[in-house]
Amino acid sequence: MRYSIARFWRERKSHYKLLGKKCLECGRINYPPGRICRYCGSDQLEDIELLDKGRVVTWSTIYTVPTGFEEYKPIIIAVVELLKTRVKILTRLVDVEPDEIREGMIVEPVLRRISEDRDAGLIHYGIVYRPSLLGERESE
Ligand SMILES: [Zn+2]
Structure with missing residues (x-):
């Protein structure tokens, strides 16, 4: 089998969710998510489910x-x-x-x-x- 079952299950989380990042500084939601807030530049971000x-x-x-x-x-x-x-x-x-x-x-x-x-x-x-x-x- 060419495709790794382990990889499939690891990636499954992202397939079934629509994750963004909520900024803890300015409160805005970043989607697509990045490492820093595109509105205020803060790196204090937490995952938020957007679905x-x-x-x-x-x-x-x-x-x-x-x-x-x-x-x-x-x-x-x-x-x-x-x-x-x-x-x-x-x-x-x-x-x-x-x-x-x-x-x-x-x-x-x-x-x-x-x-x-x-x-x-x-x-x-x-x-x-x-x-x-x-x-x-x-x-x-
Ligand atoms: Zn921000």
Whole structure:
């Protein structure tokens, strides 16, 4: 088996979470996380779990995909603003047709297969977003 099971389990934590860094000096949230706060330069940061529903800010549909990714076509990449923290993330939208997407649409995180190593028999999962089943009523 080419892929290390130990490595997979070590990395699993980051696959199932959306971690940012909260600054203990200025209180702002850094995402993507860095070693120092991008707002005040402090190095007093703590992990914060950001995973949350969000609203679609902008999106782009990719119809030409790399070889091996045809089954995911078209790929919809979106900027989503998380509801609680107002942090903006770049993510993939699933379970939606490109012409159904609206600015402000409420979306929720879901784990999906992002790649498969058939030789090692491993399937890797990551967080993507889909339209929230409860939809617009949750937006305020
Ligand atoms: Zn700061």
